[in-house]
Amino acid sequence: xxxxxxxxxxxxxxxxxxxxxxxxxxxxxxxxxxxxxxxxxxxxxxxxxxxxxxxxxxxxxxxxxxxxxxxxxxxxxxxxxxxxxxxxxxxxxxxxxxxxxxxxxxxxxxxxxxxxxxxxxxxxxxxxxxxxxxxxxxxxxxxxxxxxxxxxxxxxxxxxxxxxxxxxxxxxxxxxxxxxxxxxxxxxxxxxxxxxxxxxxxxxxxxxxxxxxxxxxxxxxxxxxxxxxxxxxxxxxxxxxxxxxxxxxxxxxxxxxxxxxxxxxxxxxxxxxxxxxxxxxxxxxxxxxxxxxxxxxxxxxxxxxxxxxxxxxxxxxxxxxxxxxxxxxxxxxxxxxxxxxxxxxxxxxxxxxxxxxxxxxxxxxxxxxxxxxxxxxxxxxxxxxxxxxxxxxxxxxxxxxxxxxxxxxxxxxxxxxxxxxxxxxxxxxxxxxxxxxxxxxxxxxxxxxxxxxxxxxxxxxxxxxxxxxxxxxxxxxxxxxxxxxxxxxxxxxxxxxxxxxxxxxxxxxxxxxxxxxxxxxxxxxxxxxxxxxxxxxxxxxxxxxxxxxxxxxxxxxxxxxxxxxxxxxxxxxxxxxxxxxxxxxxxxxxxxxxxxxxxxxxxxxxxxxxxxxxxxxxxxxxxxxxxxxxxxxxxxxxxxxxxxxxxxxxxxx
Amino acid sequence: xxxxxxxxxxxxxxxxxxxxxxxxxxxxxxxxxxxxxxxxxxxxxxxxxxxxxxxxxxxxxxxxxxxxxxxxxxxxxxxxxxxxxxxxxxxxxxxxxxxxx
Numbered sequence: 001x002x003x004x005x006x007x008x009x010x011x012x013x014x015x016x017x018x019x020x021x022x023x024x025x026x027x028x029x030x031x032x033x034x035x036x037x038x039x040x041x042x043x044x045x046x047x048x049x050x051x052x053x054x055x056x057x058x059x060x061x062x063x064x065x066x067x068x069x070x071x072x073x074x075x076x077x078x079x080x081x082x083x084x085x086x087x088x089x090x091x092x093x094x095x096x097x098x099x100x101x102x103x104x105x106x107x108x109x110x111x112x113x114x115x116x117x118x119x120x121x122x123x124x125x126x127x128x129x130x131x132x133x134x135x136x137x138x139x140x141x142x143x144x145x146x147x148x149x150x151x152x153x154x155x156x157x158x159x160x161x162x163x164x165x166x167x168x169x170x171x172x173x174x175x176x177x178x179x180x181x182x183x184x185x186x187x188x189x190x191x192x193x194x195x196x197x198x199x200x201x202x203x204x205x206x207x208x209x210x211x212x213x214x215x216x217x218x219x220x221x222x223x224x225x226x227x228x229x230x231x232x233x234x235x236x237x238x239x240x241x242x243x244x245x246x247x248x249x250x251x252x253x254x255x256x257x258x259x260x261x262x263x264x265x266x267x268x269x270x271x272x273x274x275x276x277x278x279x280x281x282x283x284x285x286x287x288x289x290x291x292x293x294x295x296x297x298x299x300x301x302x303x304x305x306x307x308x309x310x311x312x313x314x315x316x317x318x319x320x321x322x323x324x325x326x327x328x329x330x331x332x333x334x335x336x337x338x339x340x341x342x343x344x345x346x347x348x349x350x351x352x353x354x355x356x357x358x359x360x361x362x363x364x365x366x367x368x369x370x371x372x373x374x375x376x377x378x379x380x381x382x383x384x385x386x387x388x389x390x391x392x393x394x395x396x397x398x399x400x401x402x403x404x405x406x407x408x409x410x411x412x413x414x415x416x417x418x419x420x421x422x423x424x425x426x427x428x429x430x431x432x433x434x435x436x437x438x439x440x441x442x443x444x445x446x447x448x449x450x451x452x453x454x455x456x457x458x459x460x461x462x463x464x465x466x467x468x469x470x471x472x473x474x475x476x477x478x479x480x481x482x483x484x485x486x487x488x489x490x491x492x493x494x495x496x497x498x499x500x501x502x503x504x505x506x507x508x509x510x511x512x513x514x515x516x517x518x519x520x521x522x523x524x525x526x527x528x529x530x531x532x533x534x535x536x537x538x539x540x541x542x543x544x545x546x547x548x549x550x551x552x553x554x555x556x557x558x559x560x561x562x563x564x565x566x567x568x569x570x571x572x573x574x575x576x577x578x579x580x581x582x583x584x585x586x587x588x589x590x591x592x593x594x595x596x597x598x599x600x601x602x603x604x605x606x607x608x609x610x611x612x613x614x615x616x617x618x619x620x621x622x623x624x625x626x627x628x629x630x631x632x633x634x635x636x637x638x639x640x641x642x643x644x645x646x647x648x649x650x651x652x653x
Numbered sequence: 654x655x656x657x658x659x660x661x662x663x664x665x666x667x668x669x670x671x672x673x674x675x676x677x678x679x680x681x682x683x684x685x686x687x688x689x690x691x692x693x694x695x696x697x698x699x700x701x702x703x704x705x706x707x708x709x710x711x712x713x714x715x716x717x718x719x720x721x722x723x724x725x726x727x728x729x730x731x732x733x734x735x736x737x738x739x740x741x742x743x744x745x746x747x748x749x750x751x752x753x754x
Contacts, residue, residue, distance in 0.1 A: 629753025632683075632746055636675050 001047035002060040005080050008044050008090055009133055011037040012126030016119050023115035030115040031105050034122045038098045045090035052087035053490050059083040061135055081135030084491035085267055085332055089132040092339045096256035097125040099464035104248045106460040107350050124150035128257040136196040137186045148175055151258045155245035167244035174238035178228020185221030202271030219272050219279030230262025230316045233290040237551050239313055243305040251346030254312040255339040263319045270493050281414045284324025288421035291317035295428035300544045303359045304349050307436050318400050321418045327403025328493040333479045337392035340475050344381035344468035348374055351461050355454040356447045361439040368441040370454035373462045375441050377469035382437055384472040386430040387512050392476035401508055402501045430512040434519025659700045666693035680734045680744040691723045
């Protein structure tokens with residue numbers, strides 16, 4: 001089955017073109033192609049997955065040369081590289097994408113650009129699968145940028161509203177900043193290892209063929225790309241704004257395609273990172289800072305999608321930090337579990353907003369009775385996110401905390417930092433989850449009952465929710481501690497990690513329960529009434545409200561100076577200098593053309609042609625009188641001519 | 654046999670023919686003058702064959718060809734003349750100058 005793995009990204013990419021060209025003429029406006037293609041990819045993915053876990057020791061790599069360049073036979077390939085990591089990602093990406101597409105048939109019904117929406121979903125999925133399957137950095141970069149492009153298109157799907165198109169541009173440009181670093185990282189690695197092939201680079205690095213300093217630079221530069229894509233500090237600002245897109249797209253971005261790409265990149269290039277402790281420490285510290293900051297932000301959001309957005313940043317930071325402290329399997333395991341429950345939460349939010357036409361939690365409340373399926377599945381997803389035993393989040397989160405503790409005990413101060421940050425985040429996560437549930441599904445209805453009549457969503461929407469809820473419960477059991485840890489057999493880097501620790505699990509569960517209890521008491525029971533804005537913690541509340549001033553910093557420090565004086569200067573240069581040059585060139589060309597027309601074309605060329613014609617006419621006019629019509633005159637001419645010839649002959653002979 | 658007097662005769666006939674062709678106004682007479690010229694040529698052909706003693710009698714053969722073609726030509730010519738006369742009630746060449754500029 002692995003021989004057919006190349007089909008996995010091909011189906012959705014093909015479907016992109018088919019939908020673009022033929023989608024509008026089809027009875028279902030194109031979604032049947034998208035769903036069929038991704039279902040086919042899912043089938044192949046499952047085949048690849050089961051074959052891979054049966055031979056988990058072997059990686060499978062095949063490639064064809066794409067083009068050659070330079071001297072010494074350097075080349076770029078198109079290839080597939082399949083190991084446990086890629087196989088797991090295939091299943092996650094295809095399944096989530098399939099569910100999102102089924103869900104969207106209802107959610108996006110009668111929306112503008114429905115066909116284009118499905119085309120973009122296919123492009124999005126296909127790009128991500130190409131990124132996952134790539135065996136070299138160039139192919140990976142192509143998928144990477146394709147994902148960026150598709151997310152730009154989808155976030156700005158309703159681009160008639162200024163805010164949405166701004167959000168799309170913000171997402172695109174912010175991630176692009178990280179991509180610059182990523183590209184330089186690729187160049188450094190190519191220069192150092194002489195190839196774009198990831199396996200080759202890893203083996204060269206493992207053999208000590210690259211200097212330590214170069215390696216650190218390469219890893220840090222690569223990680224820049226991951227920071228942008230996975231929305232880590234300091235490039236986390238785009239992800240909350242990306243909520244402007246349709247909610248199923250958010251589910252896709254957060255669970256499977258876009259943001260996981262950054263973590264996947266680090267995991268895929270782990271051979272490089274692992275060889276450079278400095279780079280790993282940087283990864284761990286960025287992750288630790290991000291997870292706490294984002295979890296804090298999630299606590300004060302009113303927009304339920306933004307709560308989930310910050311939650312995603314925080315959970316991604318878990319994965320990043322886990323990679324930083326060497327807990328490779330735990331990190332990928334968290335990708336796996338997180339994808340299910342985060343997709344579930346986003347699709348649940350979509351279902352809620354479908355009913356109340358708003359994302360603001362101050363306009364919800366008391367929805368558990370009207371929307372029982374959504375409510376139940378949402379609670380399951382939320383508790384999985386909070387990491388409550390025995391749901392999926394519990395196992396992966398505790399693997400990460402255990403991994404950090406393991407590193408800390410091995411004498412790493414960064415390990416301690418990550419460990420404490422992870423515990424704090426576990427607490428904060430539980431608190432905002434409780435707040436979210438309380439405000440959305442409990443309490444008095446705060447929506448306008450005149451206009452809003454909440455109702456359960458149709459089957460095409462609740463079906464995926466139920467399936468995802470099932471996965472949010474059972475997906476964690478793949479990573480049970482000890483002998484039962486199947487996941488570690490499939491996906492690991494080096495030796496199997498023993499990261500689960502019963503005492504730690506107890507501590508983190510305690511933290512999660514207390515976080516839930518705190519959030520619940522504050523926001524549901526109203527036992528503790530705090531007006532945060534007037535409390536001694538007001539400064540902290542403001543800090544969170546202002547998103548740690550990151551957006552202000554970027555807008556006042558970068559965007560406004562550019563859009564202000566620099567843009568004006570550029571505009572002035574454009575108008576006064578560049579346009580003047582161009583206008584001058586234009587005017588000169590026009591007058592030169594006029595001169596040529598009047599001086600050369602008309603008198604000389606046209607004159608010659610017209611003169612020939614006139615001359616021929618005049619000659620004809622003059623000569624025509626020779627034709628008198630009198631036959632005898634012609635005969636006279638004939639005889640005179642003969643006489644002349646005879647005379648000439650006589651004289652000459 | 655002396656050829657000179659015969660050549661003189663043919664030259665004379667030819668000249669008479671030319672005069673007739675160029676000077677007469679009656680179309681029928683012009684055709685007749687052409688016949689005179691052709692016969693002058695025939696005499697020439699026969700006499701030169703005699704002079705050169707060609708055993709293939711090529712001169713005589715050509716003379717017969719000329720006579721035949723002259724008969725055909727005259728048939729066509731007289732037909733044209735008759736048609737012109739029917740249409741325009743004249744056979745004067747001066748008045749038949751339609752084919753001009």
